[in-house]
Amino acid sequence: QQQVKQSPQSLIVQKGGISIINCAYENTAFDYFPWYQQFPGKGPALLIAIRPDVSEKKEGRFTISFNKSAKQFSLHIMDSQPGDSATYFCAAVTTSGTYKYIFGTGTRLKVLA
Protein backbone atom coordinates (compact mmCIF):
# COMPACT_ATOMS: atom_id res chain seq x y z
CA GLN A 1 0.00 0.00 0.00
CA GLN A 2 3.04 2.23 0.36
CA GLN A 3 4.15 1.74 -3.25
CA VAL A 4 4.02 4.32 -5.98
CA LYS A 5 3.79 2.73 -9.43
CA GLN A 6 5.39 4.72 -12.24
CA SER A 7 5.19 4.15 -15.98
CA PRO A 8 6.66 3.90 -18.51
CA GLN A 9 10.07 2.67 -17.41
CA SER A 10 11.65 4.40 -20.40
CA LEU A 11 10.43 6.86 -22.98
CA ILE A 12 11.81 8.18 -26.24
CA VAL A 13 10.32 11.38 -27.64
CA GLN A 14 11.15 13.53 -30.63
CA LYS A 15 12.26 17.10 -30.01
CA GLY A 16 9.20 19.32 -29.73
CA GLY A 17 6.95 16.44 -28.71
CA ILE A 18 5.03 15.88 -25.50
CA SER A 19 6.46 13.54 -22.85
CA ILE A 20 3.92 11.96 -20.51
CA ILE A 21 4.82 10.02 -17.38
CA ASN A 22 2.22 8.46 -15.13
CA CYS A 23 2.14 7.53 -11.44
CA ALA A 24 -0.42 5.73 -9.31
CA TYR A 25 -0.69 5.24 -5.57
CA GLU A 26 -2.94 3.35 -3.19
CA ASN A 27 -2.54 4.99 0.20
CA THR A 28 -5.05 7.81 0.55
CA ALA A 29 -2.92 9.29 3.36
CA PHE A 30 -0.50 10.65 0.75
CA ASP A 31 -1.15 14.39 0.42
CA TYR A 32 1.81 15.90 -1.41
CA PHE A 33 3.05 14.78 -4.82
CA PRO A 34 6.38 16.12 -6.13
CA TRP A 35 8.22 15.30 -9.34
CA TYR A 36 12.01 15.17 -9.46
CA GLN A 37 14.46 15.28 -12.37
CA GLN A 38 17.80 13.52 -12.05
CA PHE A 39 20.74 13.78 -14.43
CA PRO A 40 23.52 11.16 -14.35
CA GLY A 41 25.93 11.78 -11.50
CA LYS A 42 23.66 14.36 -9.87
CA GLY A 43 21.14 14.34 -7.08
CA PRO A 44 17.43 14.67 -7.86
CA ALA A 45 16.08 18.21 -8.28
CA LEU A 46 12.46 19.15 -7.64
CA LEU A 47 10.61 20.12 -10.82
CA ILE A 48 7.06 20.73 -9.71
CA ALA A 49 4.73 19.53 -6.96
CA ILE A 50 1.00 19.37 -6.34
CA ARG A 51 -1.40 18.87 -3.46
CA PRO A 52 -4.62 16.85 -3.89
CA ASP A 53 -6.93 19.87 -3.63
CA VAL A 54 -5.75 20.97 -7.08
CA SER A 55 -6.37 19.04 -10.32
CA GLU A 56 -3.68 20.67 -12.42
CA LYS A 57 -0.56 22.75 -11.92
CA LYS A 58 1.58 24.26 -14.64
CA GLU A 59 5.08 25.70 -14.43
CA GLY A 60 6.60 26.62 -17.75
CA ARG A 61 6.70 23.54 -19.97
CA PHE A 62 5.90 21.20 -17.07
CA THR A 63 2.35 20.34 -16.02
CA ILE A 64 1.08 17.98 -13.35
CA SER A 65 -2.40 16.53 -13.79
CA PHE A 66 -3.94 15.01 -10.65
CA ASN A 67 -6.93 12.66 -10.45
CA LYS A 68 -7.78 12.17 -6.80
CA SER A 69 -10.58 9.65 -7.31
CA ALA A 70 -8.38 7.46 -9.50
CA LYS A 71 -5.34 8.01 -7.24
CA GLN A 72 -3.25 8.86 -10.27
CA PHE A 73 -1.10 11.78 -11.30
CA SER A 74 0.98 12.51 -14.34
CA LEU A 75 3.73 14.78 -15.58
CA HIS A 76 3.48 16.35 -19.01
CA ILE A 77 6.54 17.94 -20.57
CA MET A 78 5.51 20.13 -23.47
CA ASP A 79 7.87 20.97 -26.34
CA SER A 80 10.37 18.39 -25.07
CA GLN A 81 14.02 19.28 -25.63
CA PRO A 82 17.20 17.16 -25.71
CA GLY A 83 18.22 18.88 -22.46
CA ASP A 84 15.19 17.29 -20.80
CA SER A 85 16.79 13.86 -21.24
CA ALA A 86 17.07 12.58 -17.68
CA THR A 87 15.44 10.21 -15.23
CA TYR A 88 12.18 11.45 -13.73
CA PHE A 89 10.81 10.29 -10.39
CA CYS A 90 7.39 10.95 -9.00
CA ALA A 91 6.95 10.79 -5.25
CA ALA A 92 4.12 10.60 -2.76
CA VAL A 93 4.38 12.05 0.70
CA THR A 94 2.35 11.92 3.88
CA THR A 95 2.52 15.18 5.80
CA SER A 96 0.63 14.03 8.87
CA GLY A 97 0.79 10.93 11.02
CA THR A 98 3.62 8.59 10.05
CA TYR A 99 5.99 10.50 7.77
CA LYS A 100 6.51 8.72 4.45
CA TYR A 101 8.35 9.97 1.37
CA ILE A 102 7.99 7.30 -1.31
CA PHE A 103 9.56 7.62 -4.73
CA GLY A 104 8.21 5.98 -7.88
CA THR A 105 10.44 3.59 -9.79
CA GLY A 106 11.63 6.22 -12.28
CA THR A 107 11.29 6.92 -16.00
CA ARG A 108 14.32 7.35 -18.22
CA LEU A 109 13.43 9.96 -20.80
CA LYS A 110 15.40 10.45 -23.98
CA VAL A 111 14.53 13.34 -26.28
CA LEU A 112 15.91 12.95 -29.77
CA ALA A 113 17.30 16.01 -31.51
Place this chain on the structure above:
Amino acid sequence: DTEVTQTPKHLVMGMTNKKSLKCEQHMGHRAMYWYKQKAKKPPELMFVYSYEKLSINESVPSRFSPECPNSSLLNLHLHALQPEDSALYLCASSPGIPPMYEQYFGPGTRLTVT
Protein backbone atom coordinates in the same frame (compact mmCIF):
# COMPACT_ATOMS: atom_id res chain seq x y z
CA ASP B 1 24.15 29.68 -1.06
CA THR B 2 21.52 27.25 -2.34
CA GLU B 3 23.71 24.20 -2.39
CA VAL B 4 23.99 20.97 -0.51
CA THR B 5 27.56 19.72 -0.66
CA GLN B 6 28.72 16.17 -0.06
CA THR B 7 32.19 14.77 0.46
CA PRO B 8 33.81 12.66 -0.68
CA LYS B 9 32.46 12.32 -4.20
CA HIS B 10 33.67 8.72 -4.43
CA LEU B 11 34.64 6.26 -1.70
CA VAL B 12 35.99 2.73 -1.90
CA MET B 13 36.20 0.83 1.37
CA GLY B 14 36.78 -2.67 2.57
CA MET B 15 34.31 -4.54 4.73
CA THR B 16 36.41 -4.00 7.86
CA ASN B 17 36.99 -0.29 7.35
CA LYS B 18 35.41 2.62 9.17
CA LYS B 19 34.65 5.69 7.09
CA SER B 20 32.37 8.72 7.19
CA LEU B 21 30.32 10.64 4.65
CA LYS B 22 29.82 14.34 5.15
CA CYS B 23 27.00 16.64 4.09
CA GLU B 24 26.78 20.39 4.54
CA GLN B 25 24.21 23.06 3.81
CA HIS B 26 24.20 26.78 4.58
CA MET B 27 20.61 27.58 3.66
CA GLY B 28 19.39 27.64 7.24
CA HIS B 29 17.37 24.49 6.65
CA ARG B 30 16.28 22.67 9.79
CA ALA B 31 15.63 19.21 8.33
CA MET B 32 18.29 16.99 6.79
CA TYR B 33 18.00 13.57 5.22
CA TRP B 34 20.09 10.59 4.14
CA TYR B 35 18.97 8.52 1.18
CA LYS B 36 20.45 5.44 -0.47
CA GLN B 37 20.10 5.00 -4.22
CA LYS B 38 21.03 1.84 -6.10
CA ALA B 39 21.66 1.99 -9.85
CA LYS B 40 18.48 2.56 -11.88
CA LYS B 41 16.40 2.62 -8.70
CA PRO B 42 14.68 5.43 -6.82
CA PRO B 43 16.17 6.98 -3.69
CA GLU B 44 15.23 5.20 -0.46
CA LEU B 45 14.92 7.24 2.71
CA MET B 46 17.29 6.16 5.49
CA PHE B 47 17.25 8.86 8.16
CA VAL B 48 15.63 12.21 8.87
CA TYR B 49 17.01 14.80 11.27
CA SER B 50 14.69 17.58 12.33
CA TYR B 51 16.14 20.44 14.35
CA GLU B 52 19.31 18.39 14.86
CA LYS B 53 17.43 15.47 16.40
CA LEU B 54 16.97 12.10 14.74
CA SER B 55 13.27 11.93 13.99
CA ILE B 56 13.10 9.01 11.56
CA ASN B 57 15.18 5.87 11.16
CA GLU B 58 13.77 3.69 8.41
CA SER B 59 14.96 0.45 10.05
CA VAL B 60 18.48 0.98 8.76
CA PRO B 61 21.12 -1.56 9.92
CA SER B 62 23.33 -0.35 12.76
CA ARG B 63 26.42 -0.47 10.54
CA PHE B 64 25.13 2.92 9.34
CA SER B 65 25.29 5.54 12.09
CA PRO B 66 24.08 9.09 11.42
CA GLU B 67 25.20 12.16 13.31
CA CYS B 68 24.09 15.77 13.19
CA PRO B 69 26.75 17.88 14.99
CA ASN B 70 24.99 21.16 14.16
CA SER B 71 22.21 22.53 12.00
CA SER B 72 24.44 22.78 8.92
CA LEU B 73 26.24 19.47 9.06
CA LEU B 74 25.18 15.86 8.71
CA ASN B 75 27.48 12.87 8.85
CA LEU B 76 26.96 9.21 8.07
CA HIS B 77 29.43 6.89 9.80
CA LEU B 78 30.04 3.57 8.11
CA HIS B 79 31.41 0.44 9.73
CA ALA B 80 31.59 -3.22 8.70
CA LEU B 81 29.63 -2.65 5.51
CA GLN B 82 28.69 -5.37 3.06
CA PRO B 83 29.20 -5.33 -0.73
CA GLU B 84 25.43 -4.92 -1.17
CA ASP B 85 25.73 -1.55 0.58
CA SER B 86 27.49 -0.19 -2.50
CA ALA B 87 25.29 2.62 -3.78
CA LEU B 88 24.96 6.37 -4.25
CA TYR B 89 24.34 8.01 -0.88
CA LEU B 90 22.38 11.22 -1.18
CA CYS B 91 21.98 13.94 1.39
CA ALA B 92 19.09 16.39 1.23
CA SER B 93 17.81 19.29 3.27
CA SER B 94 14.56 21.21 3.52
CA PRO B 95 13.47 24.31 5.42
CA GLY B 96 11.63 22.11 7.89
CA ILE B 97 8.99 19.52 8.45
CA PRO B 98 6.22 19.20 7.18
CA PRO B 99 7.66 18.15 3.87
CA MET B 100 5.57 20.27 1.57
CA TYR B 101 8.80 22.15 1.43
CA GLU B 102 11.14 21.28 -1.38
CA GLN B 103 13.98 18.92 -0.60
CA TYR B 104 17.34 20.09 -1.92
CA PHE B 105 19.59 17.18 -2.81
CA GLY B 106 23.36 17.07 -2.90
CA PRO B 107 25.25 15.33 -5.73
CA GLY B 108 25.80 12.22 -3.66
CA THR B 109 28.74 10.05 -2.62
CA ARG B 110 29.32 7.00 -4.79
CA LEU B 111 30.26 4.24 -2.32
CA THR B 112 31.86 0.96 -3.34
CA VAL B 113 32.36 -1.74 -0.70
CA THR B 114 34.94 -4.37 -1.63
